[in-house]
Amino acid sequence: MERNNGSNTDEQAAAAGTDASQAPAGESSEWHQIMQAPAYKELVKGKRKFVITVVAFSLVFFMIMTVLSTFTTVLNGQAVGSMTWGVVYGSAHFAVALILSCVYVYRANKWDRLAEEVRQETSEKRMGT
Amino acid sequence: MSVEPATIVIFIAIIALTLGITAWASRRNKDTNQHYAAGGTISGWQNALAVVADLISAATFLGVLGLVALNGIFGFYLLGATMIAFLCVLLLVVEPLRNLGKFTIADALMSRFNVKGVRVLMAVNTVIITIFYMITQLVGAGVIIGLLLGLDYALAVIVIGVLMGIYVMAGGMLATTWIQIVKSVIILGAILAMLMFMLARFSFNPLTLFDEVTAQVGSDMFTTPLGTTIGGLDTMSTYVAQIIGTAALPHIWIRFFTVPNAKEARTSIVGAIWILGLVFLAITLLGYGAAVLVGQDVITNADAGGNLAALQLAELLGGPILLAVIAAAVFGAILSTVSGLVITASGALAHDLYNHTIRNGEASEQEQMRAARLVPVVISAIAILLAFGAQGFNLALLTLLAATIAASVNIPVLLLTLSWKGFNASGAIIGMLTGLVASLGLVLVGPSVMGENALSPLANPALVSVPVAFLGCYLGTLLGKSRAQEERKQGVEIPYEKIQVRLNTGIGDIEKEPKKEAVS
Numbered sequence: 001m002e003r004n005n006g007s008n009t010d011e012q013a014a015a016a017g018t019d020a021s022q023a024p025a026g027e028s029s030e031w032h033q034i035m036q037a038p039a040y041k042e043l044v045k046g047k048r049k050f051v052i053t054v055v056a057f058s059l060v061f062f063m064i065m066t067v068l069s070t071f072t073t074v075l076n077g078q079a080v081g082s083m084t085w086g087v088v089y090g091s092a093h094f095a096v097a098l099i100l101s102c103v104y105v106y107r108a109n110k111w112d113r114l115a116e117e118v119r120q121e122t123s124e125k126r127m128g129t
Numbered sequence: 130m131s132v133e134p135a136t137i138v139i140f141i142a143i144i145a146l147t148l149g150i151t152a153w154a155s156r157r158n159k160d161t162n163q164h165y166a167a168g169g170t171i172s173g174w175q176n177a178l179a180v181v182a183d184l185i186s187a188a189t190f191l192g193v194l195g196l197v198a199l200n201g202i203f204g205f206y207l208l209g210a211t212m213i214a215f216l217c218v219l220l221l222v223v224e225p226l227r228n229l230g231k232f233t234i235a236d237a238l239m240s241r242f243n244v245k246g247v248r249v250l251m252a253v254n255t256v257i258i259t260i261f262y263m264i265t266q267l268v269g270a271g272v273i274i275g276l277l278l279g280l281d282y283a284l285a286v287i288v289i290g291v292l293m294g295i296y297v298m299a300g301g302m303l304a305t306t307w308i309q310i311v312k313s314v315i316i317l318g319a320i321l322a323m324l325m326f327m328l329a330r331f332s333f334n335p336l337t338l339f340d341e342v343t344a345q346v347g348s349d350m351f352t353t354p355l356g357t358t359i360g361g362l363d364t365m366s367t368y369v370a371q372i373i374g375t376a377a378l379p380h381i382w383i384r385f386f387t388v389p390n391a392k393e394a395r396t397s398i399v400g401a402i403w404i405l406g407l408v409f410l411a412i413t414l415l416g417y418g419a420a421v422l423v424g425q426d427v428i429t430n431a432d433a434g435g436n437l438a439a440l441q442l443a444e445l446l447g448g449p450i451l452l453a454v455i456a457a458a459v460f461g462a463i464l465s466t467v468s469g470l471v472i473t474a475s476g477a478l479a480h481d482l483y484n485h486t487i488r489n490g491e492a493s494e495q496e497q498m499r500a501a502r503l504v505p506v507v508i509s510a511i512a513i514l515l516a517f518g519a520q521g522f523n524l525a526l527l528t529l530l531a532a533t534i535a536a537s538v539n540i541p542v543l544l545l546t547l548s549w550k551g552f553n554a555s556g557a558i559i560g561m562l563t564g565l566v567a568s569l570g571l572v573l574v575g576p577s578v579m580g581e582n583a584l585s586p587l588a589n590p591a592l593v594s595v596p597v598a599f600l601g602c603y604l605g606t607l608l609g610k611s612r613a614q615e616e617r618k619q620g621v622e623i624p625y626e627k628i629q630v631r632l633n634t635g636i637g638d639i640e641k642e643p644k645k646e647a648v649s
Contacts, residue, residue: 069353070361076352082343084351093209097216115634
């Protein structure tokens with residue numbers, strides 16, 4: 001499968017008739033075509049970048065809290081009245097989760113449209129054959 | 130705390146309501162799709178409330194509130210960790226899982242590997258995790274209901290165990306979901322009412338509350354002690370167990386199969402994050418409030434683990450009526466959480482082990498339904514027996530231990546299945562075994578079981594057991610490399626790229642898709 005996927009993707013996709021001649025590989029050539037679709041590439045690339053960045057950020061943010069609160073006393077200092085920096089940092093976890101989840105939904109709506117585009121293309125091709 | 134007539138009335142009302150929901154759901158509960166996934170008819174926000182119900186068990190509400198009341202900010206950090214855990218679930222797990230799975234987590238793994246061993250191990254793990262969690266719930270329920278209604282511990286456990294069996298046997302996932310939604314609404318209302326009563330005593334200013342805590346209890350309620358290296362690592366491991374363990378709870382994962390599509394699954398977890406954020410902040414403030422108003426001595430006198438602090442605070446703030454309302458919310462929380470666990474365990478037993486393993490996936494719909502109805506009864510009976518043997522632990526600690534096993538078994542295998550092209554069935558099997566053995570073993574030789582003579586210093590071994598499980602996955606993958614090549618050639622394992630297409634777009638069930646299009 002992998003050896004010919006570089007050379008023949010575009011031409012084959014354009015000439016829908018040749019799909020039928022490749023009947024035995026039908027199912028797998030279908031998802032190879034999906035993978036080559038610009039909408040799919042954009043979806044995967046954008047999603048991966050966003051997810052890795054946000055997960056890395058939130059885990060680092062969390063790990064810093066665990067280290068600071070167990071091995072140092074910097075969070076024990078008072079911020080406002082009796083409220084320590086620990087309370088502030090703890091509350092910041094809530095802010096991070098709430099804000100980033102909303103940013104994700106905003107971005108994911110765009111990916112939904114791309115995924116829908118890919119689905120449409122796929123089902124049109126299926127109806128055609 | 131004396132038994133109030135109001136409490137008894139509310140308890141009976143809740144039992145009647147939940148049985149009513151079950152009766153309504155049982156009329157629709159005709160096939161396996163209905164039974165395990167509520168037919169995919171639950172909306173995102175309904176599911177959000179159900180997820181909240183799964184998480185705010187009696188252990189979380191009573192245990193964490195007591196933890197904050199006795200230990201201060203440590204409990205608050207744990208709740209913060211839970212928020213981050215949910216964010217990571219949203220980003221990494223929810224949509225791929227929804228797009229790959231059908232009824233159970235094993236379904237999702239099998240959509241790539243198609244090797245029986247993977248299904249069996251994931252199912253067994255799910256059963257172990259949920260039964261363990263179920264025991265913690267039942268033990269807590271027995272103690273609390275015993276106190277509230279003056280019932281014997283054994284009788285209380287039997288009542289809850291029988292009820293959870295009935296809900297799931299007759300009403301399946303639909304009944305479970307609606308019981309959870311109702312419970313969420315009750316407990317949200319109860320917590321908010323209690324918060325208002327409590328804040329009224331501090332002129333509605335949390336800072337005044339904090340000042341009072343510092344003045345009356347001590348400033349160490351807002352600080353963490355500088356521990357030894359081992360002590361520090363253990364605390365860190367507790368936080369890590371909390372974050373990965375919460376992210377890996379199987380009864381929360383299977384909730385994503387009850388919504389119609391990935392977008393609704395996403396809505397449900399974002400909704401859950403918002404509701405949980407509010408509830409957790411309220412629980413923290415209530416915990417501090419209990420420390421000031423009830424007093425730590427009074428709390429530990431009633432229960433050393435602080436599990437009754439919430440009820441003591443309710444009685445002090447609003448008298449017998451508020452106590453009855455909070456008690457009812459706790460009762461609802463217990464019922465809904467255990468039924469969520471029973472449906473999860475019965476999916477793993479009846480769907481994965483009976484239908485797909487023993488019967489090779491060839492059991493008729495009728496036979497499957499019979500198994501689906503019999504298994505919850507068996508599970509409830511086993512859970513009741515086990516709960517008799519395990520009284521007198523701190524609920525939150527037991528929950529954390531269940532979470533450690535979930536973290537080590539579920540997270541490495543699922544993440545690698547979703548994201549590592551070279552991963553194979555042997556890697557999944559060995560990884561799951563390693564995770565299970567490592568977490569069980571380290572808990573057994575740790576301080577929570579062996580006390581001072583413990584071989585391992587960490588009470589929460591997640592910091593060690595999760596990386597070990599990842600290592601197991603890696604080594605298993607290397608060992609099974611040639612076998613995996615064979616399986617790929619034969620088409621047993623579905624190509625990684627195809628899985629990627631499916632989890633990113635929802636395209637996958639090649640036979641299903643055109644039908645759907647043709648109808649619409």
